[in-house]
Amino acid sequence: MLQLRLLYLFFVCAIALPSQPLCAQESEGSAWTAGADIVSSYVWRGSRQGKGPHLQPSVEYSAGPLTAGIWGTFDLHGYKEVDLYAAINLPGGFNVSLQDYYLADLPWADFSSESGSHVLEAGFGYESENVSLMANYIFNEAGGIGSYGGDLYFESRFSFDYFTVIMGVGNGWHTEDGRFTACSIGLEVGREISVSDTFTLPVTAQLIYNPDQERLFITAGVSISTDGFVISPRLMPRP
Numbered sequence: 597m598l599q600l601r602l603l604y605l606f607f608v609c610a611i612a613l614p615s616q617p618l619c620a621q622e623s624e625g626s627a628w629t630a631g632a633d634i635v636s637s638y639v640w641r642g643s644r645q646g647k648g649p650h651l652q653p654s655v656e657y658s659a660g661p662l663t664a665g666i667w668g669t670f671d672l673h674g675y676k677e678v679d680l681y682a683a684i685n686l687p688g689g690f691n692v693s694l695q696d697y698y699l700a701d702l703p704w705a706d707f708s709s710e711s712g713s714h715v716l717e718a719g720f721g722y723e724s725e726n727v728s729l730m731a732n733y734i735f736n737e738a739g740g741i742g743s744y745g746g747d748l749y750f751e752s753r754f755s756f757d758y759f760t761v762i763m764g765v766g767n768g769w770h771t772e773d774g775r776f777t778a779c780s781i782g783l784e785v786g787r788e789i790s791v792s793d794t795f796t797l798p799v800t801a802q803l804i805y806n807p808d809q810e811r812l813f814i815t816a817g818v819s820i821s822t823d824g825f826v827i828s829p830r831l832m833p834r835p
Contacts, residue, residue, distance in 0.1 A: 630655045635817035638669055641749060641770055642780030642806035644813060646675030661685040668700075676700035683719075693719040702740045709745070712738030715769075728753040734768065744768035748776065760784040762804075771808045779808045 633652035638645045648671055656665030664682040669675070678700045683693035695717045698704065702713035715738050721730035730751050737745030747768025754761045764770075764780035771779050782804040789797045801816040 627658050628655070629658070631820055633817055633819045635815055637813065637815050638671070638675075639802070639804050639813045639815050641751075641764055641766065642782075642804060643770070643809070644811075645669070645677070646671040647673040650675075674701065689723050691719075691721045691723070693721070695719070697741065699741050706740060707736075707738075709737040709739060711740045712736065713740045714738060715741050715743045726755045728755075742769045744774055751780070758785065760786075762802075777808050779806050781805045781807065 631654050633650075633654075635650050635652065637648065638650040638652070646669070650669045650671045652667065652669045654665060654667040656663060661684050662682070663685075664680075666678065666680055668678045670677075676699065678698050679695060680698075681693060681695040683691055685691050697715040697717065699713050702711075704713065706713045714736075716735045717732050718735070719730055719732045721728065723729075728751075732749040734743050734745065734747035737743055745768075747766065747770065749764065749766035749770055751762065751764040753763075760783070762780060762782035762784060763778070764782075765776065765778045767776035768774055771777055782802050784800065784802045786798065786800045789799055791797055797818060799816065799818055802814065804813045804815070805811075806813075
């Protein structure tokens with residue numbers, strides 16, 4: 597548990613420290629953004645979280661290849677999740693990331709394997725114009741949030757002219773019995789609806805099938821940011 601606390605402390609410092617000297621250097625490519633997504637339901641890696649519509653606020657800082665931020669999701673039935681994340685873009689379209697998943701109705705300082713409320717996950721990905729690949733590994737067992745420790749998840753996204761195909765496989769907390777199997781097969785469509793000559797509202801919809809749970813979901817959402825209405829990656833299952 598001490599090792600997990602130290603890793604989490606290092607993670608928080610890695611997010612917080614770079615922003616201090618860079619905050620005033622907007623001309624060199626640093627920026628703060630804030631936004632909120634409104635989604636009809638929150639489906640993450642093939643599994644529905646909470647009930648009904650979700651409000652998903654976020655604050656993000658970007659400076660060169662570094663992106664770091666905090667993201668949350670809340671429904672009307674008591675589901676509360678607050679995540680910290682950091683990612684670095686590498687040459688050739690590759691990226692590495694670290695994320696802390698926290699269920700906010702559990703004690704924040706509980707890092708135990710029996711009832712822990714935090715899950716730390718590392719990710720490695722690749723993105724091109726039409727292809728996105730990612731591999732994720734969870735470091736710790738956390739009984740309160742449901743991770744096994746050593747959980748794996750792999751996802752591929754293939755974009756075409758009018759839609760995107762999503763395929764995800766995993767084990768541990770991603771599947772019903774922890775075995776490695778397909779858990780998220782989806783189709784995503786995004787459109788911009790013209791409200792006036794100068795204003796458009798982006799809308800994203802997903803059809804998601806979880807063959808492990810034998811369940812089918814359909815979700816839709818819009819996003820608002822400090823840059824106006826934009827399609828947010830958080831409308832997709834999070835990496």
